Amino acid sequence: MAEIRIRNTNERIQGEENVRAFLDKQEVLYEHWNPSKLAPELQEKFVLNDEEKAQILSTFDAEIRDLAARRGYQTWDLIALSDATPNLDELLKKFEQVHTHTEDEVRAITAGRGIFIIKGTDDVGYFDVELEAGDVISVPEHKPHFFTLMDNRQIVAVRLFIETEGWIAHPFEDATFQKA
Numbered sequence: 001m002a003e004i005r006i007r008n009t010n011e012r013i014q015g016e017e018n019v020r021a022f023l024d025k026q027e028v029l030y031e032h033w034n035p036s037k038l039a040p041e042l043q044e045k046f047v048l049n050d051e052e053k054a055q056i057l058s059t060f061d062a063e064i065r066d067l068a069a070r071r072g073y074q075t076w077d078l079i080a081l082s083d084a085t086p087n088l089d090e091l092l093k094k095f096e097q098v099h100t101h102t103e104d105e106v107r108a109i110t111a112g113r114g115i116f117i118i119k120g121t122d123d124v125g126y127f128d129v130e131l132e133a134g135d136v137i138s139v140p141e142h143k144p145h146f147f148t149l150m151d152n153r154q155i156v157a158v159r160l161f162i163e164t165e166g167w168i169a170h171p172f173e174d175a176t177f178q179k180a
């Protein structure tokens with residue numbers, strides 16, 4: 001289940017209801033899928049062939065289509081990152097800059113872990129959302145954020161989009177950014 005860490009105070013927020021209530025206030029959608037629906041051999045696999053990717057997408061087809069219908073997402077794919085990914089460090093460096101998009105950034109974690117760092121309301125400042133398998137998050141358009149991996153550097157996630165254009169990252173320069 002997702003956990004929040006507020007960077008200003010190091011306060012942690014745990015428990016599905018608390019996490020959801022906090023994220024609601026920050027206008028970040030948080031939902032949960034059942035990660036055990038996935039075939040056991042795919043729950044810890046981070047290098048995937050096309051057939052395995054299709055299997056994961058079809059396992060969560062109902063959840064994906066439900067979310068897409070409610071939120072207007074038109075297209076989706078699956079991303080897998082691990083130390084086996086060519087240029088992972090370069091890729092992460094590129095990710096780790098605060099930016100915005102003109103549409104929601106949606107990730108449904110099907111295996112592994114990851115963190116969204118999000119700029120909250122002024123009273124909260126930057127906060128981390130630590131995600132694990134089953135966690136689904138939608139960061140609203142124009143909300144400054146970035147995404148990175150956790151120590152195990154492994155993740156598989158479904159990404160949903162309205163249109164490819166909306167995914168372009170616009171750098172967000174912020175003197176108040178809290179590095180950790």
Ligand SMILES: [Fe+2]
Nearest residue numbers: 105145146169
């Ligand atoms: Fe982003």
